[in-house]
Amino acid sequence: MARLELDSVTKRFGDGGDAVVAVDDVTVEVPDGEFLVLVGPSGCGKSTTLRMIAGLETVTDGEIRLDGSRINDQPPAQRDIAMVFQSYALYPHMTVRENMRFGLEESTDLPADEQNDRVESTAEMLDITELLDRKPGELSGGQRQRVALGRAIVRDPAAFLMDEPLSNLDAKLRSEMRTELQQLQADLDTTTVYVTHDQTEAMTMGDRIAILDGGELQQVATPLEAYHRPANRFVAGFIGEPSMNFVPAAVEGGALTARRATAGDAFRYPLPAAAADAVDDGTDVTLGIRPEDIVVDAVDVDPDHAFEATVEVVEPTGSENVVHVELAAGPSVVATVDGLQQVRAGETVSVGIPGDAVHLFDARSGSALHSRSLDSVDLESRRVRP
Amino acid sequence: MTGPVDRRRAALYVVLLAMVAFYLAPLEAGLVTAFKTETGFLRTTPFVPPLGAEQFTVDAWRTAFGRLRQGLLNSVLMAVPATVLSALFGSLAAYGLTNLEWRGQVGVLVLFVAGVFLPYQSVLVPLTQFWSAVDLAGRVPLAVVGGNEGLIQLSITHIAYGVPICTVLFRSYYATLDEEMLEAARLDGASALTVYRRIVLPLSVPIFAVTLIYQFTNIWNDLLFALVLVNDPSNQVVTVALNELQGSFVNQYNLQMAGAFIAALPTLVVYVLFGEQFAKGVAGET
Structure with missing residues (x-):
C-alpha cells in the first residue's frame, strides 16, 4: 500500500x-x-x-x-x-x-x-x-x-x-x-x-x-x-544460465571478424542488415549469443552463419545438454541442446549462430548496440495472476 | 588379558588419584581438624580423623558459627547487592559498547578495559580519601543508611570495582549475538532499551551465571577493602571476623578450620545454584 x-x-x-x-x-x-x-x-x-x-x-x-x-x-x-x-x-x-x-x-x-x-x-x-x-x-x-x-x-x-x-x-x-x-x-x-x-x-x-x-x-x-x-x-x-557467450570482434564491411592467435582462417560473421545498421565500420564490438540460440549439428542454418567446430565437453542435465564447442575459426562457445540430442565429446559438428539472435555491445563501454530480434514475446507479461 | 593398553590405563588412574589426593589433602585436613578437640589436634597429625570420643567434638563449629554469625549476615547484605548490581551494570555497559553504535565508544571501552587491570592495593589511599570526603549519611536518607554506612560504602566500592571486568565478560558474549536479530527487533519497533530488556537480557542467563559466580566469590572473599573501609565493628564482614578467630596466644586450629568452612560455604552454594548455567556460559553457548 x-x-x-x-x-x-x-x-x-x-x-x-x-x-x-x-x-x-x-x-x-x-x-x-x-x-x-x-x-x-x-x-x-x-x-x-x-x-x-x-x-x-x-x-x-x-x-x-x-x-x-x-x-x-x-x-x-x-x-x-x-x-x-x-x-x-x-x-x-x-x-x-x-x-x-x-x-x-x-x-x-x-x-x-x-x-x-x-x-x-x-x-x-x-x-x-x-x-x-x-x-x-x-x-x-x-x-x-x-x-x-x-x-x-x-x-x-x-x-x-x-x-x-x-x-x-x-x-x-x-x-x-x-x-x-x-x-x-x-x-x-x-x-x-x-x-x-x-x-x-x-x-x-x-x-x-x-x-x-x-x-x-x-x-x-x-x-x-x-x-x-x-x-x-x-x-x-549476469542474467541467464549458462551465461551468454561473448566474442570480441571488429566490424569490417558489414561483418564481424575476430583475430586469432594461431594461423588459419579468422572467424568471420556476416551481420544481418538490422545489426549492421547499428554499428559503424571499423569499430570494436562484442558479439553476444545465448547458449540456447546456438544450433549444434545444424542442418537448416544459413551457410554464412554455420561454423565447423569440435565438441570439447558435454554436461548432461537431463532436460538439456550443455555443450562446450571450439569453433575451427577460433572462439569457444557454450551451447545448450535438447537432452535427447546425442552429442559426444571429440565429435566434429556444424554449429549455427542464427543472425536474428545476436546481440552487439560496445567493446569499450559495454553498452548494448543491438539486441536480438523478437517476434511475439510479451516483455511486460506478469509472473503471477494479479 | 593385561595388555600394554590396560597397564597404561592403570598407570593413568594411579596418577589421577595421586593428583586428586594431593589437591584434596588440605581440605581433608581442615575438615577433620574442625571436628577435633584441643587434645585431638595437639596429639594427632592434621590429616588423621579424630580418634575416640575424647578427640571428637562439634563445639568448634558451634563456637565458630556463633562468632561469625553477624559477619555472615553483614557479608550477605554487602555482597548480594554488590554482585547483582555490578553484573547488571556490566551487562548494560557491554550492551551499549557492543551492540549500539555511537561516536567515541572505542575510547570508552579502553577505559573499561584499563579498569580491569587496576590492582586493589593501588586504589586504597584514594579510596579512603574519597569515602572520607563523601558524606554518605548526609546524602541518603538516614533510614536507608542506618548503622550500615561501612557496609554500603564497601558495597558501592565493589560495584564500581567490578563493573569493568563484568563489562568485558558480557562484551565477549554479546559480540556473538546475532546482529540481524537485534536489527529485526529494532525494525519491529523496539527502542534500544526495549531490545535490551526483552531480547538481550533474557538471552544473557548463562553469562550472568558466570559473572554472578565470579563476582560473588571475589566480593565475598575480599579482605583488603573490608579491612580498610569498615571501621565500625558492627559492620564487620565475615572475612574480617574469620581473621579474628585467630587467637593471640593459643592457636585454636579446630575453631579456625570450622570458621573457614562456614565462611566458604555461601560461595559453594552459589556455584551449585548456577553451576549448570555457568558451564554453558563458559562454553560460550547462547
Whole structure:
C-alpha cells in the first residue's frame, strides 16, 4: 500500500581518501504492490541499498521516499517497513507466537486479543498454526523461514524488504518457497523489495528486476526485457544460465571478424542488415549469443552463419545438454541442446549462430548496440495472476 | 588379558588419584581438624580423623558459627547487592559498547578495559580519601543508611570495582549475538532499551551465571577493602571476623578450620545454584 522511491541514493563508507562507495547514485521507483528484485554479484551494494531503505544504514546522499514523504532520517521503527533476514533472525527465547506478536506489541496499540487474532490468522495463512507454541530451536529451516515471513506479514506493513530469505534452504524447498512467496505477495499486494544474488530467483520472482554492479544500477526492467534486451554486457552476462557467450570482434564491411592467435582462417560473421545498421565500420564490438540460440549439428542454418567446430565437453542435465564447442575459426562457445540430442565429446559438428539472435555491445563501454530480434514475446507479461 | 593398553590405563588412574589426593589433602585436613578437640589436634597429625570420643567434638563449629554469625549476615547484605548490581551494570555497559553504535565508544571501552587491570592495593589511599570526603549519611536518607554506612560504602566500592571486568565478560558474549536479530527487533519497533530488556537480557542467563559466580566469590572473599573501609565493628564482614578467630596466644586450629568452612560455604552454594548455567556460559553457548 505504498510507493517506494529511491532518488539518487548514494552510500559511502569511511571518509576522505579511503571512502568506499557502496551504492552509487541509484534511482528507482517501486510502484504500489510491485515485487522488485534487486540482483547482482556479492558486494554490488544490493544489501546496503535494502538496509538503507530499512533505516539500518544511513543515507550519504539522495533521498528515500515512501508514498512521497522523505524517510531518510526516520528511525527504522517509524518507517512501517518489515524485513525478512537471511538468517531469519528469530528471537530464540520466545515461542513462535511471541516472536510474531513482538512487533505488534512494540509498534501498535492494538488490544491483546486483537494481536492474538492477527497472529492466529497469519499463522493459518502460512500453515504454521501447530508451531505457534514451539521455540525456534525446535523448528526446521523451512519452518523458521515461514515464521520469519509470518513475523513480517502480521504487522501489515507498507512494504516488505527481504534479504536473500531463501538462500539457507535446500534446493527443493527453495523452489517451493519461491512459488509460495510469489503467490503470497500477489495475494497481499504489498510493495516488496527482494534482494538476491541468484539470477534464477530474480527472473522467476520479480515483477521487475533491478540489476546492480559495483554499486551502480545497470538496468531496471521486467525479467524478460532484461533477458532479451539487456542494457549492457554486464546484464547480458549476469542474467541467464549458462551465461551468454561473448566474442570480441571488429566490424569490417558489414561483418564481424575476430583475430586469432594461431594461423588459419579468422572467424568471420556476416551481420544481418538490422545489426549492421547499428554499428559503424571499423569499430570494436562484442558479439553476444545465448547458449540456447546456438544450433549444434545444424542442418537448416544459413551457410554464412554455420561454423565447423569440435565438441570439447558435454554436461548432461537431463532436460538439456550443455555443450562446450571450439569453433575451427577460433572462439569457444557454450551451447545448450535438447537432452535427447546425442552429442559426444571429440565429435566434429556444424554449429549455427542464427543472425536474428545476436546481440552487439560496445567493446569499450559495454553498452548494448543491438539486441536480438523478437517476434511475439510479451516483455511486460506478469509472473503471477494479479 | 593385561595388555600394554590396560597397564597404561592403570598407570593413568594411579596418577589421577595421586593428583586428586594431593589437591584434596588440605581440605581433608581442615575438615577433620574442625571436628577435633584441643587434645585431638595437639596429639594427632592434621590429616588423621579424630580418634575416640575424647578427640571428637562439634563445639568448634558451634563456637565458630556463633562468632561469625553477624559477619555472615553483614557479608550477605554487602555482597548480594554488590554482585547483582555490578553484573547488571556490566551487562548494560557491554550492551551499549557492543551492540549500539555511537561516536567515541572505542575510547570508552579502553577505559573499561584499563579498569580491569587496576590492582586493589593501588586504589586504597584514594579510596579512603574519597569515602572520607563523601558524606554518605548526609546524602541518603538516614533510614536507608542506618548503622550500615561501612557496609554500603564497601558495597558501592565493589560495584564500581567490578563493573569493568563484568563489562568485558558480557562484551565477549554479546559480540556473538546475532546482529540481524537485534536489527529485526529494532525494525519491529523496539527502542534500544526495549531490545535490551526483552531480547538481550533474557538471552544473557548463562553469562550472568558466570559473572554472578565470579563476582560473588571475589566480593565475598575480599579482605583488603573490608579491612580498610569498615571501621565500625558492627559492620564487620565475615572475612574480617574469620581473621579474628585467630587467637593471640593459643592457636585454636579446630575453631579456625570450622570458621573457614562456614565462611566458604555461601560461595559453594552459589556455584551449585548456577553451576549448570555457568558451564554453558563458559562454553560460550547462547
